[in-house]
Amino acid sequence: MSAIIRIIKRLYALLLHLYPRQFHKAYGQEMQTVFTEVITHESGLRPVSLFLHELIDLPGSLIRIYAAQWFRGGGMCAKNEYYMPSTRWQAFIGTLPFLAFGIVSMIDKTDHVNPFRDLYFYLGFCLLVSVGLLVGWIRGFPLWSYSYLGWSVFLIWIGSNGRINRVPLAPPILLMFGVMVLAALLWTRSLNPIKNLFRDIWNDWTRLSLCMYTFIAFVFLIYDENHHPYLLTFMAASTLTISAGAWFFFRSSDLIGRVVSILGGYFSSNVIGQICENTWDAQAYYNLPEGTPSPWYMSIFRTVMIFSFFAVILFWPVIISLFNRLLARLLNPTKSG
Secondary structure, three states: OOHHHHHHHHHHHHHHOOOOHHHHHHHHHHHHHHHHHHHHOOOOOHHHHHHHHHHHHHHHHHHHHHHHHHHOOOOOOOOOOOOOOOOHHHHHHHHHHHHHHHHHHHHHOOOOOOOOHHHHHHHHHHHHHHHHHHHHHHOOOOOOHHHHHHHHHHHHHHHOOOEEOOEEOHHHHHHHHHHHHHHHHHHHOOOHHHHHHHHHHHHOOHHHHHHHHHHHHHHHHHOOOOOOOOHHHHHHHHHHHHHHHHHHHHHOOOHHHHHHHHHHHHHHHHHHHHHHHHOOOHHHHOOOOOOOOOOHHHHHHHHHHHHHHHHHHHHHHHHHHHHHHHHHHHHOHHHHO
8 A cells, every 4th residue: 555545544534533423433434444445446646636525525524414413413402301411511502601791791891992892792792692592492492502592582681772882782682683583493494492492491490590590690790880909800700600500500400409500609609799899999989978887787688688689580480380389289189199
């Protein structure tokens, strides 16, 4: 076997590793064997020509294989099995928008020359969320897609009246998500994903709590009008705790685990935010007069009320679920027993 054929064989074997792991494991050796047999019986520059032909066809082949895995079976699908823990890959995909928003919020707090930089990063985050929701819609709304669903609803709501550097956010956001919805409908040509969405929410109300968790993330990651000298450190810590809550939610296999996960993310980020808010002198920064200190019990009361307010926002779907189960047992004790 000539040196050229050996080099071509090795390069082709390396290219096969670009395919998904399962596909490579199942078909890689067979593809390499067939290609080797073909080029072995050729002479001259014919082996090089065949290799270049395979190289040209490679991008299209990769797109088809990955599309088959992601949009038809396997890939990122959680298979809509209730309380089935997500894989690490699925958990990362579901946690990604929380990490991304924290990073965008931190970038917003840094000095910059371009007045439209914040707008570009915010719209980039919206694009990430819309693409994630599109893939989730096509997949039939698996568990990880509820992060993108919650962020999408929140972004459309807050962007309807929002502005960055006097630029209204409503037109680009509505256009972005409008294109996403149209693309999802054209791709699926079916309303079955929407049916799956309502079916899965009815059977697993924690999915709505995950959607509500995006509101919590926004509140505790925005750090509006905060000028703490170590602000970015606090924001990074809040981003990690919020994201950890989402991560462990996806990795949990029961209702208690999911509730504890997002409650822990909310509580931790709340504590970090309170420490940040109370360890810098806002009055001196804004040249405000000294205020009257509040009694200690009023501070505790306000903390409890704020905590309860956000806890209700987070867990009203779960409360509805528990109420429905209790009502079903009371109405039909024989069946529940």
